[in-house]
Structures are given as structure tokens and as C-alpha cells.
Amino acid sequence: MTLDYASQSHYLIALLPEGIVTLGAFAVLLVDVFSRGRDSGPGGPWLERISVLSLLGAVAASLWLGFAVEAEPGLVAVDGFRLSGNLILLGGSLLAVLYAVDYGHREGLHIGEFYALLLLATAGMMVLVGAQDLVLVFLGLELMSIAVYVLTGFNRRDPRSAEAGLKYFLVGAFASAFVLYGIALLYGATGSTNLSEVMGVVTARTAEGSVLLAGGVLLLLIGFAYKIAAVPFHMWTPDAYEGAPTSVTGYMAVGVKAAAFVALLRVFSVQLAPAADFWSGVVWWLAMLTMIVPNLVALVQNNVKRMLAYSSVAHAGYLLVGVAAGTAFGRAASLFYLAAYTLMTLGAFAVVYAVAGKGDRRMTLADFRGLGWRRPALGFALLVFLLSLAGFPPTGGFVGKLFLLRAAIDADQVSLAVTLVLTSLISYYYYFRVVWKMYFEEGAEQAIASPGRAFRFSTAVCTGGVLLLGLLPGPALRAFERAGSEVATSEAIEVPAAATGAPTVGAEAAGSGP
Amino acid sequence: MNEAFQPILPGLILGLPLLGAVLNGIGAFAWRDSKTIPSLVGPLTVLAAFAIGVANLLAMRAVMPHEPALVPLWTWMRSGELDISVMLMFDQLSLLMTLVVTGVGGIIHVYSVGYMRDDPGYSRYFAYLNLFIFFMLILVLSANYPLMFVGWEGVGLCSYLLIGFWYENREYSDAGKKAFIVNRIGDFGFLVAMFLLFSTFGTLDMPAIFREAPERLLADGALVTAITLFLFLGCVGKSAQIPLYVWLPDAMAGPTPVSALIHAATMVTAGVYLVARSGVLFALAPVSQAVVASVGAATALLAATIALQQFDIKKVLAYSTISQLGYMFVAVGIGAYTAGIFHLMTHAFFKALLFLGAGAVIHAVHDAWAATGAHGDPNDMRNHGGLRRLMPVTGTTMWIGTLAIAGVIPFAGFFSKDEIIWQAGVRGYAVLWALALVVALLTAGYMTRLMVMTFHGENRSGEGAGSHLHEVGAVMWMPLAILAALSVVGGWVQIPDALPLPHVDLLHSWLEPVFEPALLVAAGVAGQHGEASHTAPLGGGEALWAALSTTLAVIVILLVYRGLAARRYRPAAEAAEPTGFRAVLYHKWYVDELYDRLVVRPLLALWRGCWRIVDDRIIDGTVNGLAGVARLAGWTGSQLQSGRVATYLLVFMIGALIILGSLAF
Amino acid sequence: MEALYGSHWILTLLLAIPLVGAVACVAGGEGRARWTALLTTLLVLALSLPLFWTFRIGTAEFQNAVSLPWIERWGIRYAIGMDGISLLMILLTTVIMPISIAGSFSYIKTKERAFYASMLVLMTGMLGVFVALDLFLFYVFWEIMLIPMYLIIGIWGGKRRIYSAVKFFLFTAAGSLLMLVAIVVLVYLHQQQTGVSSFVYADLIQTSIAPGLQLLLFAAFGLAFAIKVPLFPFHTWLPDAHVEAPTAGSVILAGILLKMGVYGFLRFAMPLFPVAATSLPVIGTIVLLGLVGIIYAAWVAAVQPDAKKLIAYTSVAHLGFVMVGLFALNSQGVSGAILQMVNHGISTGALFLLVGMIYERRHTRLIADFGGLAKVMPFFAFALTVVALSSIGLPGTNGFVGEFLILVGAFQRYPLVAVLATTGVVFAAAYMLPMVQRIILNPLTQEENRELDDLNARERWILWPLLALILLIGVFPQPFLDRMSASVDGLIENVQTRRLPSQASRGPDLGANELRLAPTGERAIPEPDPDGGVGP
């Protein structure tokens, strides 16, 4: 069918997946309340069942929207880009829910609110991904963030959790003020918050006072930079990630980043492409710093969870290369990398909490000694995730990096490409240090409780997925390359060649850094 | 003479010794204790090869071909224009060498049966010895330089193995190592020479090279000079000439038959053979010839002087060998190739004889001491003396050898040495000629000293030893006898008609087809050393000088004998260190020490430096340094991550301001 | 039979069987792993040996070649095939592997399943590198090898194993990462010129690249390979890795892994960037570094107290020879280089095995702890002597043939370098003989050594093939040279003719037309031509 936003009801259709997930959230709350009444024990199995169901429903809805529905650009985009974004997010959320079940039962966090918040956050992310209007961007951002603030501080028994939550919250609120200011200025400059119209104005260069415009663009960029934890707006990340309940950490690292990136790509590398000369240089610098700094700091980390936090910051840097490329190919690369990143990061954090044991106590490198021999399966899974994070064949991480490299080269961003590989070299050290702890050193003999079914299932999925993306990336490449070029815009700014999967010279990548 | 000469069983000449080597090698593991099998396999294979050689000799005499007979076996390596096949070359020279190698070798094998009787490594010993014969034959029979190089290094290997045969003695295995490494220095020259030859001729087959050399190479040009000099470097190593002679004296660590075979009769003469073989090339390079000759002369002199003051009987013989090799190089250097080969042959006879005799003496003393339980160095002549009566055969045969090497008519040495001296004279190399004469007298001197100290005067072998000292068994003295005979008649194959003797010309006419091209070239190059005069530098004809030299030799012998027979030597144990100039000679002009200080130690220091400083410090230092820098940077960054929200917000704000500031630019 | 050896399946089998074996090792019991591994490798060996005869001599084209779509989107294909050069490398690998596995029986006592599995994965990786005709495929194999080797050194290594493992890993990875960028750039250029995205060797080799850029790309490739070779001054990972690695690890490192660096130059760096490869600065640098390696490594080796470290340095020297010969770019030099790779694999592999054997008996590698072993271990002494002689290139052994060809070839190109390199022959004697002497000769002073027993049957059977090859190649090298000659000449011609940028685009290249690849990528002709891909 074709959506006609003249009738408001069609917005409901356009927002169907978000709607389903939100309803799921409320359902979870109600079920929890009624199933449990007063006692504050762990919730029943319905929590995760409903969550999973609603997420699957959202998946179905997104697919339907993506393939069966046409729509002219309105508040909400209905395009392949959103579809693939949604799929990545929902996949991540599904895995996160499963891990949450396992983790929640162990840490006594198996409570309705947890799943409700998780679903709400997911809804927010999806809004963010689909938003074609700055107001919607803001709302999605806030919905997501607020839910995640709470999730971060969710483990009331753990001071680390509370501290993480507060820090995340304060910096987050601070950042959202910037986003908002940016939106305001853009609105002031262009008289509209609808991205398509904004782009129209920008392309036509009829914006009143490009200072407002530029200021708006940059403030917006700063806001996003905070969300994707780009250096120097990343400093909250290690603390938040380390403190948060580990299953949440994985979800944050994956979902928030993915959503923010997809939105970033849509807003900047597509809609604000005409204003590229304002932001491309800044993005180049962000990418550089975000690749270099966290990789260096991760070298000296002794806490694996925190090390992974830094590494996820570093990955934001790699992803920024895709943004800096500014091409459809670059967007495709980022999407693909996000997919791989989702799987490997979730998996890695999961293994970490499995090793850490109740109360997330054992997370230093020393605690991983001999893991590969004591728990071969767990060790192998972590090995695969680490390989993928390091960008080693035959894993998704490798193909992803190759993809990003190609995007960078196509956009004449050789400097970024070289930095990418050199920083990857640095990262080898700390990733493979975990490997050597796992295999080269004899284990301190503390028992690792054998993880539950949900954990085994989802870890298997992550491992398999990572390897699949590494060995047979063909379909994924095709899908994402299409998605990267199918972004709803008022006028076609895509270079046709991009549709053929043949990468193109960064026509849109005005200027590459200083 | 035109119908081609077909070598008889060429493969077998090489195959038999190899077979022997393999069998004995297996024996070294399989039947360690069996003496009979090696005693048969070892000598017989070599003697059989000798027989085939003789057969070939006769066949060749019948034909007297002018072109070498080539026996291609298989393609060794072919790549691009490089095409080297395993090919044997039979001509008068290679056949003569084959006979010397297998003949003298065979005799020495027989001798070894007695000498090594009680050695645990008996089978291994014969394996090495046969292997040596095999490689030596490859060396002399190869039709191209690379294959010759196989033999060249192969004999080096065997000499290494045999010098260090009693590997449990550190000095011995050191000596072996020294020999190999020093030889490798020479081989470096050989290799480079081959590269030059290949890049010049596009082939390494000797016949082709010798055929085309005159056209392709500019006579007296830099190229041919370089080629020949590099070749000669190889010879210097292999044939122990200045400056690479130092390994040969140490090589005496090996069993005495080995010294006789490898380090006197055959291997060390390979250099002479190479120069003679490459005569055409050398003939084109007068400079190189001069170098060869003068190095030879200098070596001859130096070694002779050292030999005067050695007490180790084998060391004396070793230096004597070096000195005699010097002679041969003088010969081939001045272009008298036949003379060189002639001396090579006779020297093989009498030097082998002398070594085997020395071996007999050592063996006897050793056994006697084993009986009396005395200790000491059985090689030290100061522990010998008066053995003439106790070991008559050895004594007599060794005297024959001495007379031969001293160049007393009519022994073999006289004719060959006289020829060299004379050729040096008539070709106008006055200095060489004079030196040769002097060295001849020195030779007579040190050899007589050896004989006197060993066989005359009182026996100094210690209490009761005399009763145990006795002649060696037949298996050992028979070879002595044969060699003694050869040392007498060996020279009669070439008697110049100048002498009042029946004129015999077997060798010249025999080798003539081989050296003809070289001589022609030489004649072409000629000019300064063109037609030979017929008088020595100081005038006088060949007969006069021959007579003079031989009489002088005799006089020297008598004088030394008179002088030393009276002298009371004291056993090595209580003997005093030589002093003054004697000490200098006794310490071989301190050359070894010099090399140690100037070459060995500095190199080792340099190498350690490379390892400890360049590798560990500089290269690894850089790498680890980079890693350290990265970690430091990381640590600094992590310190910024102080946990204070305020800091985070501050950094955030700074970043924001910079970004917004970017608008200004 | 014919069907098998006429098609790519034989190569595919060689790649697949070890992986299966690896799985079997992990699945099977701890005690059974070694036999599984041994049988697997022996099977592979048995399958690979006939290639030596089925190989068609006299053609430079890739045989048993195939090119099947893998990631069509980017024109990445499963393209494999072998020419004379690959053939020898493959056989070297399949010969060395069973030997090194049999050599580990008594050495590896813990975690056997993991060990033998890693060995087999490693085998696939190495074989893959030698047959890959698609740069993506090549890179994947190239990188995959690092992991098992990293584990082998790190888990079963000696005291400083972790340091060595990490050093090995980072050194090699450092190089390959830049190569990845270069590959991407290459693909990008090819796409600019043809509009088609392809990683296939036969396509990329036709790309015409500006000389300046060629230099950069060559440098990126070259660094990766130079570190692997290793060229001075990138060699310092080698001694550490060798010393700490278990015997099998050292054998494979020296025997095969190092060859990949050279192979990389041969197969990729030089044909892809002919202008750079033949430009004076490049040749000068590489040859000079090779020369320095020859001499310098020999010097350093001569003063090593640790036998394994000494041998490790000799590897640097030998590979220095190889590089010098390779960049002589004439048939003697290149053939010699390739042959010398095989030789080095055999002799150095044998040396490591021998040192490992006495290490297992005495648990020390210090040369000083030995001496006089010939008395108690005569066979060991015999073997060590032969191998050492082959290592220093004594005529009659394989070592000489290789070195001689290399030096002859090099001398045509740059005489002075060749002459200096020849001094390496002297130094070789100066480091190898003292080691031999101090291990097997000299008085038997150490009490512990009196009781040592000579090599047992297994150890002897490990050594015999190597000893046989040493003499075989030393005396009859021609069959080996014949098999490589066409490929070598093809390579040289290819590089020489495509020197000039003008011809760079269309030059005769190694069997590109033989592979007849359907153009890959989205813009490919809808249906690839019938025999698209499969070779003859």
C-alpha cells in the first residue's frame, strides 16, 4: 500500500513497529503487576515471552513496511534504510532480552520494569532510526536515553550501578540540551524541522544566516557525538558501561550506538549532505580521535568489562569512517559493521558476565586465565568474538572493516583507512591479551556456574552470526548496500552507480578533513 | 691418434670408492666390531679403481688422443643459459692424477689396515678414506668447474672429518674445523671465479672455456687476471699457501695415514692441479702467473725455515709439504706445467713415504709406551732417537725418502725439483730461481735434522722403552718399501738430455696434448718472457747447475748430520724452550698468534656487538620503545578518566567549543 | 584418478582434509589425536605426491585451477590453482607436516587435541596461501595462519613463550594490515578502470597503475612479506619465536611460514606492481637488505649460545640469499631462490627436529651443555653432520644447488652484491661447524650426557626422508628445476615486459587468460560463459 500522511491515521501505520514494541512494554508491566501482586520476587516467564513476542512482531511489521509499503517523505521515513536499522536494533534487543533473562535470574533483576524499560528504549531507538523530523529525532533520543539511564542504574544493590546511572544521566541530559539547541537553531535557520524541507532549504541556500544553520548543524552533531560516544564526548562511556548491569551494558553498547549511528547517517550523510562543508571536517577529526584514543587507553585496562567499553568506543571510531565517507557505500559499510558489531559485542559482554559470576565480581584479566580449557565452549565463543572485534578473518568484524576500508578508499579518505588499520593493530594487543589469558596461562580454579539455556542459545546465535557474516557475507552486503542507497529524500541525491553495489567516488563527501 | 679414446668403465672408477664408502659407512653402524670387512672393502675398492685406471692408461697410450674424452652422466642443473651436467673428462692429465690418487691412495689404505688396527672407529675411518678417494677422483676427472668444485669441497669435507677423526680430543676437532673454515675462504675465490667465467663464457665446461678463452679474453686483461687470481685464491686455501697455509700443520692431528694421503700426496696438490688444468687462462694472465709463482716461492721459503725448528716429526713434514707445494706453484706459475705435475707426482711418492714412515715410528713409540706405561708426545722427535737399529726398514726407506726430497741424484726428487729450478732459471725469474736453490738446501737441512733426531744418536724414549720398540708389521712396512721404490725410480720418467744420462721423455710427451694450448697461448702472449734462454741467470747450463744443486744438497746433509749426531738431545719433558731466533722459528713466526689477534678476536667482538647492540638494543629497542610509548599514552589517557563527572563535562565542553569554534575558520 | 588430478578437486581436497582432521582431533580422545593428525597429514601427502608427475611441465599457466563465485557482490571468488612454484611449495608443506607431527609425539604431552587441531588448521592455511588466486582468499588464509601459530607458540612454548607469541603475532599482523589497505586500493583502481569490482588475481594483474602509486602499493605488500621472510631489520621476531616454539612449531615456521613471504613477493608483489618491482630503489633496498641479512645474520648466529637461536639466525641468512636471488630477476636467480626455499625448508626443518630431539633428552638448548654426543648418539651425530653440511651448502647436498644458482643469477645482475653474498658461504661454515663440533664432537664432559640413548626408530624414520631429499636434490635437482622453469620464465617475462607503464595494462600475465574468468560483480554478463572459471 501507499501511505498518505494527509490522513493522520497513516502515521500509526508508519509507526507500527514502534507501536507494537511500546504496547509490549505496557503489557509486560501489567502482566508483572497482576501476576505478582505484592510480593517482590522475580517475575514469571511471561515477561520475556511477551517481550520476545512484541519484538518479533516489530520485526514482522518492519519487514512489511519495508517491502510492502510506499510513502512519500513525511515525519517518518519508510525506506530500506530504516528497515535495516530496525532489524539490527530488534535483533540486538532480542538477544539482549534473552541475556537479560539469564542475567536477571542470577542477579535478581528479573523484574517487569526491566523488560518494559528495555522495550521502551527499543521503541525510542526505532523512532530515532525512522525519524524524518528533528522533533521526532529529539523525542526518540530522549525516550531511548531516559529508559537506558534507568536501566543503567537498575541494580539498586550495586553502588557501581547507581554511580554509572547518575553519570550517564548527567552527561546525557547535558548533551540533549545541545541537541535541542541545535534543533532550535536549525528550525530558526530553515523555518522547518522536517528534514526533507530542511535539506531543500539548505540545498537552495535560502537559509537565513548560515551562522544559525552551521551552529545548528554542529550542535546537533555534538549531541550525536555524545550518543555514539565519540572522542572527546566519550568520557562517560567507560564508567557507564562498567557500572551498568552487564546485560544492560551489552544492550547499551549495541542498541544505543546503533540507533544513534543510523540516525546520524540519515540526518547528516543524507539530509544534511548539502551542508557537508560544515560538518565533514569535524566528523573526520572525530573519527580520527575516536579511533586512536580509546585504543590506546584500552591497552592499560585490567578490567575486561571496562576494556570492552573502551573497545566499543574505538568501534564508534571505525563506524565514523563510514560517516566521513559520506557515500551510500559508506552508509552501507556502517550498517554492515553495525550488524557485525551488534553480534560480537553482545556476545563478548555476555561471556564476560558469565565468567564474572554472581555480583559481577570477577572481571579482571586474571579471572580469564585458563578459561579456554576450563570452559572450552565459552572460551571458543569469546575467541570468536575477540577475533571479530579485532577484525580477523573469517569473521564479520573482518568483512566489516574491509567494507569500511573500501568506503574510505572510494571517498579518497586514505588517511582514515590507514589510521583504521593501524589502530586495529594496537587493538590486537589488548584483544589477544585476553586470548593468551584464556589459553596460555593456567586457570585460577574458581568454578564458573554453567550458564542457562537462554545464554547458550543466544551466544550460539552470536557466534554463528559472526562467523556467517565472515564466511558468507554476500546476502548481507547486498541488502545493506541497497539499504545504504535507499534513503527517503525529497530529491534524489544518490549517484546511480551506488545501486549496483559498485562503490563510487565520494561525490557527496565534500572535503576530507583539514 | 685420431680415432677417439673410449674410457674403460669410467663410472666404475668413481663408483667403487663410493661403494666402499657406503659399505663401510653402513658398517660403522651395522657391524662396528668387524675388522675384516672394512679391511677388505676399503683397500680393494681403491686398488680396483687403480687397476681400471691402469687399463685406461694403456688404452690411452695406444690412442694418444689430442682431445679429452668426455663422459656425460646426467644433467645436474639447467636453468636459462646455465647448463651444468655431471660429466667426466678423461685426458692425459686427469688420468695421471687418477693413477696417483688411486695408486698412492691404495697403498695408504693397505698401510692403514695395520695402522688403525686397534681403533674403535675402524669402519668409520675407511668410510671416510674411501669417500675421500671418491671426491678426489671427481675433482680430477670433472669436465666442468662446478663439478670439480664438488670434489674440491668434498675432499675438504673428508679432510675435516679425518683431521677430527679422534673427535674426543678438543684440539683435534678444532684443527678439523680450522681446516674447513680456512678452506672455505679459498672456496669463496673458486666460486667467484666460476661466476666470472660463466658471465664471460656462458658456460662452465672446461673444454669450451679453454677453446674460447683466447678469443673471448683479452690477454693480460683485467678480467682474465681477476678470474685467475680468484681461482688461485682457491688454490691458496686448498694447497696451503701464504696466507692460508696455517691449517695444514694443525691438520696433522689426523691419523698419520691421513696426513700422508690427504695432506701430502693428493688433496693439497689439488691447487696445483687446478692451475695446471686452467693453464690456458693463467697463460693469458702474466700478472696472475707472477703472483702464483712468487706466492709459491715465498711459501716455500717461509715453510722451510719453520720446518728447521719443529720438534713434532709430523709438523716438520707438514711444513716440508707446504714448502714443496710452494715449489709446484713456482713451476705452474712460471708456466712450466709439466714440471709442476712432475714434482706433484714424485712428491706424492716420497712425501707419502716419509709420512708413513713417521707414522710407523709414532706407532712403534706409542706401542712401546703403552707397554711401559710411559706418557708423552710420541710425535716429538726429542722422544725418539736411535731408532735406526730398532726399526731398520723404516729407517732405510725414510732415508731414501729424505734423499729424494733433498734432491739428490738419482732419486725422484732430484729430477722434478731440478726441472723446476732450471725452468725458473731459463725463463728469467732470477729471484725465484735463487730462492728455489736456497729452499732446496734448507730442505736437505731440515730433513736430515729429522732423520738424525729420529733414527740416530741415543734412544730417548725412556726406561725400558727400547726393549719394546720394534719394527712395524709387514702390512705397514710393505707400503713403505713400495713407496721407497717409487721414490727412487719415480723421477726416471723424465730425464733431460742435458744430463749425462740416458734421455727419457715420457712425461712431457704424455702431457704435451694437455698443455699444448696453454703453451701456445703463452707463446702468443709472450713478449717479455718469450723464448727461453739456455743459460741460468748466472750463466752455466742445466747440467752444471743440476750437479751443483745435488752436490750442495749432499754437502748440507753431511754437515747437518755431523753437526747434530754429536748433539745430545734431551727428551721433550726436560727439554728447554728454544730461545732467540730459534724461538721465532719454533713459534712459526708467530703467525697463528697474529691471525688470532688481528682477525679472529676482532671479528668475534664485532659479531657479539651485532647481536647484543644492534639486535637487542637498536632494533628490538625501537620496537619495544614504540610499544612503551603506546602504553604510556594509554596510561595518560586513562588518568584523565578520573571518575569525576566534572572532568567529563569539562572535556565535553572543550570539545564542543572547539567544534563550534571551527565555524570561525 | 585422471578426473581428480585433472580438476581443481585435488587442491580443494588438500585444503579440506586437514580441516576435517582438525575437527576429528577435537572430537576424538586425547590419546587418539596424534594418530588422527598423523594419518590426516599422511593422507594429504599421499594425495599431493602424484601432483609432482601429473603436473604439466613447460607451461606457466595455472593448473588444476578453478574460479567459483564466493562473494559475487564484490567479485570475490574461490579462485585457486597452482603453477610450478606453488607445486613445490605445496609438496614442501605436505612433506614437512607429517614429519613435524610425528616429531611432536614425545614433545607434546599436554592438551594434545588442541595442539594437533591447530597444526592441521595451520596446514590448511599454509596450503591455501600457496594456491589462492584471489586476493581476498589469499588474505584470509594469510591471516588465519597466525592464530594457530600464535596458539602453538603461546601454549606449548618455552619459558618466554607469551612474549614470543605476542611478538610474532604483532610483527606479522603489522605488515599484513597495510597490505589489506593496498589490496583495497588495488581493487578500487581496477574498478575505476573496468567498472567491475573484483578481487581475482587474474583481473587485478591487468590493472594499470601509475608508477608512483605502484611504489606505495608495493611497499605496503612488501612490508607484509618482508616481515614474514624476514628481511633485516624485521627479523627479530624470528629468533624469539623459534626459540620458544615447540619443535614442530619451529619446523613449520622455518620450513614453510617464512616461504610465504617470498612466495608473496613472487606471486603478488612483483607481478602486480612490475614497475615498482623493477625500479632501482626497490631492487636496491631489498637486495641490500637481503645481503645485510646474509652476512649480519651469519655473524650473529656465530655467537649464539642457544642452538635453536643459532639456527633461527641461519634462517635469516638463508632467506637473505633467497631474496637476493629473487630480485636478480633472471631464471638462475629466481629458480635458485625457489629451490633454496625448498632446501631451507628441508635442512632447517631437520636441524630443528634434531635440536628438539636432544632437547627432549636433556631439556636444554644451550650448546655448552652438550659435547661428545657422537660417542653416545652416533646416528644423531651422523644426521646432524649431514644436515649441517646441507645447511652450509656443501656441494652434493641440496643447499649448494640453490645457493649456486642464486649467486650465479645474482652475479649477472649485480656482481658486487653477489661477491659479497658469497662471503656468506664462508661465514656459514663459521657458525655451523662450531655448533656441530660443540654438540657432537669434543670430549664428553657432562655426566648427564653419558646416559643419553641414540635416536629411536620413530626419530630415525622422521629424519630419513629429509636426509634422502637432501642428497636427492643435491644430485638430481633437475626434475625440480624443470617443474618450476616455465613459471619462473613466465614471471620474469611478465614483470620485465610490463615494466613500462604503457604496456602495463595488457601484458602476458601468469595464466590470466587460462583462467578465463567471467567478469565479476554486478555488471557481469547475466550468465557466465559455460566453462567460465574452470581451467583446462
Added chain:
Amino acid sequence: MNAGYLADLALVLSAVLFAIGVGGVLVRRNAIIVFMCVELMLNAVNLSLVTFSRLHGIDGQIIVFFVISVAAAEAAVGLALILAIFRHYETVDLEAFRRLRW
């Protein structure tokens, strides 16, 4: 007093307010006060939104309502978090929360 002038004035004012908010966030150590400064920043933005809506129509004012509600939600969550952390640390001094660092 023409509209344009007034508008510029308002924009400047909002910018100043925003800056004050930022300053407060940066210098204060008390979590609650810091949070209030953030609220101040949001409201500063609201001011400029309103101002712009004078130029571009009603949208800006609508956005303001969204912002206010979002701010309310944020306030709730924020105070809850501060409460939660107070239970552990017995303080709201940001300097004290340094368990997570490096």
C-alpha cells in the same frame, strides 16, 4: 521596538541563559544543582524556540511543549537516580562518586 530587534534580543538572552546553565554544570559539585543547571539550559533553548516561532509560525511553540514534558520525565528519572546513589554514598557531591574510573 520592532519585532526583529526584540527577536535578536531574545535570542541573545537565551544564548546567555544557555551559557549560564553550562557554566553552572561545569562549576557546581552538587548533583541536584548541576541537574537544575541542565534544566536551565533546556529552558534557555525553549526561549529561542518561542522566539523563532515568531518568525516561522506556530511549530516552535508546539516543540516547547514537547520539551517541557520531556524535561519533566528527565527530572523524575534524574531525581530517582540521585536518590538511589545517595543510598550508597550518603552524599550528592559528585566528587565523591569515583568508584568507577580509569
